[in-house]
Amino acid sequence: MTLGPLLAxxxxxxxxxxxxxxxxxxxxxxxxxxxxKDHAPYGGVVPEIASREHLARLPxxxxxxxxxxxxxxxxxxxxAATYGPGLxxxxxxxxxxxxxxxxxxxxxxxxxxxxxxxxMAGTLDPAFDLAFPFIGLVASGxxxxxxxxxxxxxxxxxxxxRDDAAGEAFDKSAKLLGLGYxxxxxxxRRAAQGDxxxxxxxxxxxxxxxxxxxxxxxKTKVRLTVEKLQAAQGALSDQDxxxxxxxxxxxxxxxxxxxxxxxxxRTQVHRxxxxxxxxxxxxxxxxxxxxxxxxxxxxxxxxxPLCTDNAAMIGAAALARxxxxxxxxxxxxxxxxxxxxxxxxx
Amino acid sequence: MTALVFDTSCPxxxxxxxVDGAVQAERTLVSPKSHxxxxxxxxxxxxxxAGAARTDLDEIVVGRGPGSFIGTRVALATAAGLSLATGxxxxxxxTVLAVAASEPGDGRxxxxxxxxxAEVYRRLVTWExxxxxxxxxxxxxxxxxxxxxxxxxxxxxxxxxxxxxxxxxxxxxxxxxxTIGLWRAARAPDARRGDVVLPNYCRAPDAKLPAGARPA
Numbered sequence: 293m294t295l296g297p298l299l300a301x302x303x304x305x306x307x308x309x310x311x312x313x314x315x316x317x318x319x320x321x322x323x324x325x326x327x328x329k330d331h332a333p334y335g336g337v338v339p340e341i342a343s344r345e346h347l348a349r350l351p352x353x354x355x356x357x358x359x360x361x362x363x364x365x366x367x368x369x370x371x372a373a374t375y376g377p378g379l380x381x382x383x384x385x386x387x388x389x390x391x392x393x394x395x396x397x398x399x400x401x402x403x404x405x406x407x408x409x410x411x412m413a414g415t416l417d418p419a420f421d422l423a424f425p426f427i428g429l430v431a432s433g434x435x436x437x438x439x440x441x442x443x444x445x446x447x448x449x450x451x452x453x454r455d456d457a458a459g460e461a462f463d464k465s466a467k468l469l470g471l472g473y474x475x476x477x478x479x480x481r482r483a484a485q486g487d488x489x490x491x492x493x494x495x496x497x498x499x500x501x502x503x504x505x506x507x508x509x510x511k512t513k514v515r516l517t518v519e520k521l522q523a524a525q526g527a528l529s530d531q532d533x534x535x536x537x538x539x540x541x542x543x544x545x546x547x548x549x550x551x552x553x554x555x556x557x558r559t560q561v562h563r564x565x566x567x568x569x570x571x572x573x574x575x576x577x578x579x580x581x582x583x584x585x586x587x588x589x590x591x592x593x594x595x596x597p598l599c600t601d602n603a604a605m606i607g608a609a610a611l612a613r614x615x616x617x618x619x620x621x622x623x624x625x626x627x628x629x630x631x632x633x634x635x636x637x638x
Numbered sequence: 639m640t641a642l643v644f645d646t647s648c649p650x651x652x653x654x655x656x657v658d659g660a661v662q663a664e665r666t667l668v669s670p671k672s673h674x675x676x677x678x679x680x681x682x683x684x685x686x687x688a689g690a691a692r693t694d695l696d697e698i699v700v701g702r703g704p705g706s707f708i709g710t711r712v713a714l715a716t717a718a719g720l721s722l723a724t725g726x727x728x729x730x731x732x733t734v735l736a737v738a739a740s741e742p743g744d745g746r747x748x749x750x751x752x753x754x755x756a757e758v759y760r761r762l763v764t765w766e767x768x769x770x771x772x773x774x775x776x777x778x779x780x781x782x783x784x785x786x787x788x789x790x791x792x793x794x795x796x797x798x799x800x801x802x803x804x805x806x807x808x809x810x811x812x813x814x815x816x817t818i819g820l821w822r823a824a825r826a827p828d829a830r831r832g833d834v835v836l837p838n839y840c841r842a843p844d845a846k847l848p849a850g851a852r853p854a
Contacts, residue, residue: 333847340707340843347711351718351834365722381708384674385715392716395678396692396723622678 295400295614297363298370299354299393300607303386304378304406305434306330306337308349311603312361315369317611319416320361322597322604325349328474335473336463343381350389357603368399370619372610375403376630377434383626391622402610403624407632409605410567411441413598416608420592425561429552431576432568432601433459433474436548438503438555439632441565445612447632450555451503458544458570461507465514465540469533479537480573486531486538491517493543495550503555510543545576549583556589564591571599640690641697642681642726643820646673646713647705647733647837648751653680654817655688656699662688664817674712681720695726699824701733701815704759704776704840705751714835721833730835731823733815734761734776737796740819741810742768748788750796751814753778758800759840760784762791770822778840 296315303309311322327345331337358365373390375383387403394401411428414420424443427450430436436459437452456464459476466475471482493513496506517536521528528536548570556564566580577593584591598605613619618635627634644653651673654664663684667676685692700717703710714730721728738749743765751759761776779787781801788794788803795810803809815823823829830836 334845335848338843338845341845343707343711344837344839344843347715347718348834348836350715351722354722355833381711384708385711388674388677388712388715389719391678392719392721393723394719395681396720398692623675625672625675 294369295611296369297361297367298372298607298610299357299368300404300603300610301350301354301373301386301390302409302601302603302606303346303350303382304374305382305601306342307601308346308353309601309603310350310353310357311607312357312363313604313607313611317415317608318418319604320363321357322602323353323357323360324597324602325353332473335467339379339381342379343385346382346385350385354389365393365397368397370400370402370610370614371397372402372404372606374406374409374606375624376405376627378406378628380626380628383628387624387626391624395622400614400619401622402613402618403620404606404609404613405630405632407435408445408447408609411439411447411565412608412612413567413594413605414565414592415612416598416604417594422565422592423563426563426565427552427555427559427561428565428567429548430568431458431548431570433457433463435568436505438551440559440561445616449632451505451551453505453507455506455508456511458505458507458548461511461544462570464511468515468518469536476570476573479541480575482534482537483541483575486534486536488538488542490535491539493539495543496547498547498550503551505547505551507544510540514540541573541575545573545579548576549579552580553583553587553589557587562589564589566591566593567599569600572596639696640694641699641821641824642695643699643817644677644681644713644717645701645733645736645815645820646677647701647703647710648814650813651677651680652814652816652820653677653684655684655690656817656821657688659821661817668813670706670709673709677712677716692724695724697729698726699729699731699820700835701736701820702730702830702835703733703837704753704778705733707837707839710837714837718834727831728833728835729824730830731820731826732761732772732776732828732838734759735763735772735826736815736819736823737812738763738819739770739822740812740816741795743793743795745792746773746790748784748791748794750784750794750798750800752797752800756781758784758797760787762787772826772828776838776840
């Protein structure tokens with residue numbers, strides 16, 4: 293049985309995405325429509341707006357992905373879609389579309405765990421010959437966790453955030469600083485001009501024997517720092533904002549990188565793969581590579597379009613699962629809090 | 639002319655197959671929480687019962703609401719995938735009109751769907767010489783306003799339990815449209831055709847802007 297070409301669909305949050313992969317896992321097309329502009333005025337993702345926008349965009353995106361790949365619908369050997377975790381209404385759009393397409397083509401259908409997608413994004417780059425097992429760090433607006441990933445795709449959770457996700461810490465701090473939503477990119481930009489030694493922001497759970505993260509204390513510290521500056525001088529200068537951004541970014545990146553290195557060393561797995569929207573952060577990308585080199589760890593940082601939500605990574609995870617002989621019936625329903633390792637079958 | 643017809647925007651989902659205007663097979667499912675899981679199976683069932691293949695389909699007729707936001711998207715997303723796969727054009731129809739067209743009437747009829755939040759989606763139609771025609775647009779309304787509208791009608795159809803019209807109005811309770819109602823609604827001038835057929839939500843998303851902010 294050949295597994296490609298395969299169409300993958302991702303609609304778990306605020307990116308509508310479609311991609312076509314061949315049976316070797318090469319990306320033939322990868323198109324994404326970000327809804328950031330639709331949600332920005334609300335200061336966060338509005339689920340009903342996300343669902344509406346997915347339905348309006350997805351059919352056009354799928355046609356574009358097929359056109360760019362030079363693949364006709366009838367050529368597809370499999371159709372994949374994210375079925376959790378995520379916003380239920382958003383997941384439903386991609387999942388139902390994929391099931392309808394698979395049913396109409398009488399072809400294989402498979403649902404994919406969103407985080408498996410992020411973890412498998414590392415397999416998409418032929419230049420990076422990814423070997424198993426590896427340690428995977430997923431850091432995004434909804435997730436911050438470390439995993440150990442085996443060749444059979446059994447995935448063990450090593451540690452995760454006890455409160456906010458890393459991306460949430462960026463977003464909430466940006467809101468506090470009046471930098472708008474989403475916060476990650478603008479904080480990264482402002483931080484580049486700031487002094488990252490001016491404030492002493494806490495690095496979460498630094499000295500504890502755990503792989504867990506915690507970012508709520510940092511958020512409070514940012515708030516107190518901003519209030520103190522406001523009380524002393526009225527408003528924050530541009531330099532103040534740059535400096536807060538630099539120190540915040542440093543603290544978040546330090547937590548993510550030091551726990552990742554700790555996990556690699558303690559488990560004797562000297563391969564680290566990064567994934568998730570926060571991995572677009574330039575300091576995280578540099579620090580992970582630098583500290584990996586210091587510790588004899590091979591670090592793979594996917595190109596930015598494969599870090600933020602996309603369908604190519606869903607295709608990569610789907611292919612890996614299909615090679616194991618897995619697929620799903622068309623009764624598959626969205627699972628907003630789908631745990632890893634649950635294959636969706638009752 | 640073979641049409642696959644379905645709607646999942648109401649408490650009762652319906653899937654049917656229509657050949658040359660005659661219903662060949664129909665399934666109804668009253669279980670809103672499992673519409674997304676069961677839809678594909680119901681489609682297989684009606685195709686098998688009618689002895690039709692996916693490749694036989696000349697059109698896919700689907701209710702575009704108003705109704706449950708999620709339910710309406712379940713049907714339209716599935717239909718868009720099926721349409722790309724089979725090449726059968728998509729026809730989006732007004733679900734309230736389809737409810738009105740589900741059972742033959744005479745004269746003016748008010749069709750109703752439960753809109754939750756103490757409202758109904760309603761649309762006024764007229765039956766003349768065995769054909770149904772919409773007299774206005776679907777919209778959300780209070781049950782008391784809808785009852786007042788129904789007072790000028792021969793009948794009310796659909797979520798009639800939500801209104802209290804005068805006893806002269808014949809009540810025809812229905813939990814959603816049927817196959818022939820959807821097929822008839824596909825002949826109405828407001829049926830939408832195209833690669834992307836969007837729901838008629840009749841309501842803005844429930845989202846609050848921060849003070850002073852304006853939508854993009």
